[in-house]
Amino acid sequence: MKFRQIHLDFHTSEAIEDVGSHFSKQQFQEMLKVGHVDSITVFAKCHHGWAYHPTTANAQHPHLSFDLLGAQIEAAHEIGVKTPVYLSAGLDEKLARKFPLWLIRDPHEQISWVSDFMRPGYHQFCMNTPYLDVLSAQVQEVVTHYNADGIFLDIVGVCECYCQYCVAEIRKRGSDPRNREDMKALWEETYFNYTQKINETVHAIKPGLPIFHNSSHVDRGRRDLARVNTHLELESLPTGGWGYDHFPLSARYAQTLGMDFLGMTGKFHTSWGEFGGYKHPNALRYEAALSLANGARCSIGDQLHPTGFMDPATYALIGEAYREVEAKEEWCQNTTAIADIALLSLEAAGHAPGSKPLEGDNHSDTGAVRILLEGHYLFDVVDTEADWDKYKVIILPDAILITGSLQTKLAAFLAKGGKLLATGRSGLSPDGTCFALDFGAERQGVSPFKPSYFKPAFELPSLHTSSFVIYAEGQNISLKPGSKQLGSRENPYFNRDLFTFCSHQHTPSDLQDAGPGMTEGPDGIYLAWNMFEDYALKGSLPVKEIVVYALDRLLGQKSLLTNLPAQGITTLQVQSTDSRWINHLLYASPVRRGQNIEVIEDLPALTDIMITLSATDPVREVYLAPQRTPLPFQQENGTVSYTVPSWICHQMVVLQF
Template structure:
């Protein structure tokens, strides 16, 4: 799997003439070389439904006069660039107008994506219709006639659908479309049937050819869905609404699945479908480095002009980033994560509701800003190698998970739980021993926490917690780490105070954070609170709890809070690679996160606890020796001046 990929979008209207008219093999090759590109995903079929090659299974774009797909593949292969081939699977606007009865519908007959046929946009197909056979024939044709290096199928996944094909199918089974559980089973079966049809279409012709089904998100806890792919492509365009916190959350989970994966960003200022938009070169350098630091390869999204002319400004921009990636690849192949903390994903727990995303994203931000080494895990993950497992906010425990976590604690591990986590499903008891007993959900929102410890940045006080909380009482084997304080009253029609909420009544209302044999429990949805409010006290409270539970941190560093640090083991070369990154996104326009300035950092010191003596420490790709101190099973070094991304090799 190549490191330096481009995803070359080509969704092109039939109303545009001269499609591919300025395509030139030398110019195409020149741009790939300028961009240091070693793999480019090219189009066989776009969202408009047109093929970009001669076809009997589809229709070639009416304004295209030659085999553009074949020309691109030949040109790329001539200079040793791979060519995965893209087909739009879920969208086919040409066919949508001919067979609207095959489109996904909600219970009120509304369409998916574009709401109707009077609004410009696409409409999504249900795979439980004759469309599936048409798509399979299109895929089979491409694999048969072209030297594709993989197949990329877009806009697919487990979809809710009440089209008449799905309604008829569920009634044929003797059930009712109003039975949600039966419908969910049908939707799952539909997706697995689709994946099987695509697998047959590809592998009966070319066994082992890579396939990826893109649904925009690799759902944590659904390994069965992930394994339908030969590899994973984590779509995460920071400026396109994902933000810079999204990729670390996805990547720290994906690396633990043992599959090759890449991070997909874009050259765009915003997102897909933008012509003439460019992000700052420093942003692309940071985003590509972030992929490397998380054990991923990289794909950068571009969009080909309808004429087929590759844009020099785009490939100069991509080349600035990919020239650096090319120099670093040697130390980024076949790596595994070194981590102290396992964040059990709220999404993977199966808890319903939008709060799972806030719990996960808030926890990742807390871990990143504290420079902790962590993985995002699901309930199937082996926890043996971790010191601490975090249960963020909403993870109540069923019997299998309770048994697994009890075994983890018995072997010396510790748990950090917040909110409803670690409670029984009915909320009446803790399933792990935190030295406390639950009483009921708190009636006060917000409420306050007065810690029994000093925060690094603030004097002690009653700190407001906006998220939902639990009332608990201390048990005989528990140690209180701080107290809850309630407000005088909740804000209501005849009882309100000031502009936002009522202050603390300054009365001890019981413990707010406790420590027991299993670990530490905090009685609020603190990770959701941090995701939504970004409160400094909440961050420092959680960092205190983590530091108290970690017996020995593998890594300590004074990298500032906006930095990112990871440790990757390259076992075949008997070395660890320490990644340090720093950039500070700012908001521009309407909530677009932009990286422009990359400050120079100095005085960044790191201490790494190592399992064996270290022979040498050096910077890469510079290959410059770095002075270090080795004592008590740790090595310590200070980086010289650096910017954006620095890798340090610890050679055992």
Template sequence: MRFRQVHLDFHTSEAIPGIGTRFDKRQFQEALRIGHVDSITVFSKCHHGWAYHPSKANEMHPHLDFDLLGSMIEAAHEIGVKTPVYLSAGLDEKLALRHPEWLIRSQDDRTRWVDSFLKPGYHEFCFNTPYLDILLAQIEEVTREYDADGIFLDIVGVRQCCCAACISELRRRGKDPRRAEDVLELGEETYARYVRRVREVVHGIKPGLPIFHNSGHVRRGRRDLARANTHLELESLPTGGWGYDHFPLSARYVQQLGMPFLGMTGKFHTSWGEFGGYKHPNALRYEAALSLANGAGCSIGDQLPPDGRMDEATYRLIGAAYREVEAKEAWCRDAVNVADVAVLTLEALQSEQGEERTGLSDTGAVRMLLEGHILFDVADLETDLTPYRVVVLPDKVRIGEELGRKLNAYIEQGGRVLATGCSGLNEQGDAFALDLGVRLVGENPYRPDYCRPSFPLPSLGEAAFVCYAPGLSVELSGGKELAARENPYFNRDAFAFCSHQHTPNSGEYGGPGMAASDAGIYIAWNVFEDYAVKGSLFLKELVLHALNLLLPSKTVDTGLPAQGVTTVQRQPGSGRYVHHLLYASPVKRGSGIEVIEDIVPLRDVTATLALPEPVKRIYLAPQMEELPFERTGERSVRYTVPEVTCHQMVVLEV
């Protein structure tokens, strides 16, 4: 897998003339050199439905008069750059206007993406229609006729469709199109058939050719969907709707699957389809470094102007990041993440469904762990928990029979859990399925209420802190109370309210709010959801106190500030560990857009690492400067990193 990829979009309307007229082989190659690009995804077919090459399976763009795809592949291969080929699979607006009966329909007969033909935008196709055979012919043609280094298929996934074809199929099987479960079952089958037929077509011509089916998000807990691909590309444009929370959450799940993967961001200030929008070079430097620190290669999205001339400003921007990636690749290949903690993702438990890419509880948990510099993976029900010292159950993890057996065996072997809110309850929600030292009383009747820890918090000392999220009322059952719940005078309503927001603390004891037991620690509120929404400092310090109790000796301890990110990656084949330290601080600019502009250097950042093997040598990469270190134990070392400017790697040879 190449580390420095560009994903080149080209969704170009038939209303625009002169397509590709300024394409120039030398200028194309020079842009790739400026960008330090070693792989570029070029295009066979766009969302508008047009081909950018002579085609029998499709129609070439009416204003293109040469083989643009072939010219790009030839130019890139001439300078050693790979060329995966893109086809828009789910969208084809040209064909949508001719065959609207093949489009995905909702139960109220609306189309997907754009719900009307009187609005600008695209309409998504159902693969349970004759459209699939047309798409497969297009895929076969480009695989057979062009020297593609892979096939990238966009806008696909398991869909719930009530088009005429799907309704007829459901009724033929005796299923009810009005039942969401029946519709979803057919959607799963339709997608599986599409994946199988694509693989048969592509690998029947070029065995082993990389194939990726892009749905904009790799679903945690659906390893079957992930393994429909030969590799993964984590589409995650921080300014394009994914935010800076999404990639770490996704990457910390995907890396453990053992598949090569890329982190895909964009050069845009906002998102796809933005012409003339550029993010600061420091943002791309940071986003590329974040991919490396999480075991991923890099992909940066761009969109070619209609005339076919590469935008040189874009490739200067990309080059600022990829020049650094090129120097770092040797310490990032074939890396395995080191983790003390596993977060059991709610997405895998189907507790947080919908169109959002990240649930609040998962997001809050990952934010806290990143800010607390705790090394972690994101786990699903198939994950082997034995390597982890702590398993976090965020807010809503109900315990069924199979998961209960797994967690109880893990606890019996010495593992510990951190459970919050409703986590740890049985599937019926009427009792705890894990012995967390507490007994269920019922739902907490007050919201918000207050938490009074029995210990001072590092930044805030001693106080009673407001908790906005819901939680449970519990009583001790063999556990030790670490924090108390205190009730407000009453819940706020029209006839009893106080001040501007919520009722003050009455000081009345409401039962334990946090308790420790032999199994781990339980916190009685949905603290991760609360942190994702409100971001209260007390919540993070409460959770980090719990994790420090459960992890008295962590793998890494670092002096990075809260916005710093740290990971430890192991390269088994090279006999070394690589400690990644990153620092940048996104700020909100505009409406809902986080940007990175200034990179502030950090100096004299301390770190302590405890590894399974004795450390022989430590140096900075890619500078190759020896780094003095002190042994603090048989396998523990301490060192000071002189400077972290965006991203610094520390290599520990064992």
């Protein structure tokens, strides 16, 4: 897999004429060179359903007069650039109007993505219909006739569907479409049948050709879904709704799977389908560096103009980022991460045997990753199948009930000296009545007060001692004999209601001790609120510093200490074959522009960032990469310390053993 990929969207309406009329091999190649591109995903078929090549399995775009796909592949290969080929799998608008019975439908016969045919937009196909054979023939044709370097199938996944094909199939099996569990099994079977058919079609012609089935999200805890791909592409456009903390959450999970993966962002100011929109070059520099720091390779989304002319402004913009990536690749290949902490993803835990899948928004994983990033912890995001032996602490965020299989695995982790941090309902038995782990607490039930208050028995670094509001759901607990209380709960005088309300938002604390709010027992520390959900939604400084206190107490000694500002990110990657560590430092400060769009524009220089790493093996040298500038360091008492002079956006520090 290459490091510097372009995902070249080309969804082009039949109402546009002269398609491809300005395509030029020379100009196409020149833009790839300007952009420092080494791989570009080009289109065989778009969401409108049109092919961009001569075809018997589909229909070529009515206003395209030549083989655009073939010309792009030839031009790219001529200069050593790879060409994975894209086919829209889930969407095909020209067929949707011809075969509407093949479309996904909800129980009320509503279709998706657009609810009807009287408004602009696409409609998604069910793979349990004859459409799958049509798609398979289109894929077969492309792989047979073109020297593709991979196949990218878009808009697929396990989809709820009540089309008449699915209804007929479930009834044939002796069940009923109102039986949701049986329908879920059918939807899963439909997706795996689709991936098997497509993968077999491709590999029968070109064994081992890379294939990725894009659902825009890699489900944490569903390794079976990940393994239908040869690699992963983590779609995460920060300005397109994902935000800047989405990619680290996905990447810190993906790297634990042992698969090649890349981070997919976009050149757009907003998201896909935006013509004439550009983000600042500094944003792409940061986003590409964020991929490298998390063990990923890079992909940047663009959309080709209908005429086939490659936009010079776009490739100058992309080149700003990819020129730097090209210089850094040597230190970013074949890496694994060093981590002290494992965040057991709430999403992943919901997919574990005996657990209930997560429903609704997953704020807990998001809030936990934000605190871990801002606290500059070395961490992974894991599922229940991961090897937990290398971690010192496992976080159980907010709502992880302890099933039998999970309890067995946690017991083995604890027996080897590991510790747990649990919050909210986490750590409870499957019926939620009592703790399945020993945090020194006994559960009394859900607190009737929301919000409520926490008064820590320790002082927060940024604040004096006080009663701090916590907005999320809390639990009432009591302290087990011989256990330690690290802070107490306080309740408001009353909940805000029609005849009992006070001030503008919520009622103040009555300043009375209402029992423990934070306890410590043999298995670790427990906080009696959904702390991570609270941080994701409210971003409260006390909540972060309370969690940081708990983590630092459990860790004892962090493997990495730094004075990097809170908005900075640091990771530690290992290149075992080269006997070296790579410490990545990143800094940018997104600001909100418009309506919910995070923008990176300025990249201030940071100076004198101090790092101390736990390292017992002798270090031969420390240097900045890619500059190869030697860096003074000290190694003593099992640690290596160095100070990074002035740097902007992204700096790698290499420790050569």
